[in-house]
Amino acid sequence: AQSVAQPEDQVNVAEGNPLTVKCTYSVSGNPYLFWYVQYPNRGLQFLLKYITGDNLVKGSYGFEAEFNKSQTSFHLKKPSALVSDSALYFCAVSDYGGATNKLIFGTGTLLAVQP
Amino acid sequence: DTGVSQDPRHKITKRGQNVTFRCDPISEHNRLYWYRQTLGQGPEFLTYFQNEAQLEKSRLLSDRFSAERPKGSFSTLEIQRTEQGDSAMYLCASSLGNGDYNEQFFGPGTRLTVL
Numbered sequence: 329a330q331s332v333a334q335p336e337d338q339v340n341v342a343e344g345n346p347l348t349v350k351c352t353y354s355v356s357g358n359p360y361l362f363w364y365v366q367y368p369n370r371g372l373q374f375l376l377k378y379i380t381g382d383n384l385v386k387g388s389y390g391f392e393a394e395f396n397k398s399q400t401s402f403h404l405k406k407p408s409a410l411v412s413d414s415a416l417y418f419c420a421v422s423d424y425g426g427a428t429n430k431l432i433f434g435t436g437t438l439l440a441v442q443p
Numbered sequence: 444d445t446g447v448s449q450d451p452r453h454k455i456t457k458r459g460q461n462v463t464f465r466c467d468p469i470s471e472h473n474r475l476y477w478y479r480q481t482l483g484q485g486p487e488f489l490t491y492f493q494n495e496a497q498l499e500k501s502r503l504l505s506d507r508f509s510a511e512r513p514k515g516s517f518s519t520l521e522i523q524r525t526e527q528g529d530s531a532m533y534l535c536a537s538s539l540g541n542g543d544y545n546e547q548f549f550g551p552g553t554r555l556t557v558l
Binding site: 360362364369370371372373374377379418420422428429430431432433434435436 | 447449474476478483484485486487488491498499534536538544545546547548549550551552554
């Protein structure tokens with residue numbers, strides 16, 4: 329069964345510093361990985377995805393993610409954090425083996441960027 | 444706004460009452476998903492439609508839950524005889540069906556509180 333794990337409930341970073349939000353995955357077959365962000369009382373917004381190709385994926389709002397097959401990781405990164413990046417971040421894997429391609433989410437990591 | 448919309452945004456009901464939620468996906472998207480999100484957790488898959496056909500239901504979806512997508516456009520999710528454990532955020536998402544790895548676009552969610 330496909331699964332993802334987000335080992336950190338919360339990440340604190342100062343504005344202007346680089347940020348990393350961690351995600352590890354467990355899949356049978358090729359991984360199809362996604363990052364979403366959720367602001368308070370709002371739905372999830374798509375940031376980026378890895379399907380195949382370059383291990384460094386660039387996405388919205390200056391975010392990028394590094395796919396590492398040997399470490400089964402897909403960490404979200406940004407070179408310089410903004411206070412407005414403070415939100416809940418979810419890593420997800422697509423259950424492509426079935427008919428639905430439903431997403432299986434991690435438990436989320438709360439990112440707090442201090443001014 | 445051409446995103447996914449959901450109605451109502453908030454619903455407070457008494458235990459035992461029936462509730463119905465509506466989701467309007469992005470117009471050209473033939474895939475539609477329902478997820479449930481409880482506090483401190485990532486969204487969990489409930490059910491999936493491809494056009495008007497309901498192709499998968501999670502075991503989370505008890506007999507009290509029913510979903511429809513009658514004309515392959517909007518969808519409804521009904522919960523009968525609500526229980527306090529049904530309190531959650533119900534999220535709808537849609538995606539294009541022309542590839543296995545298309546990202547899902549989420550609506551703002553309906554927050555259900557069962558008293």
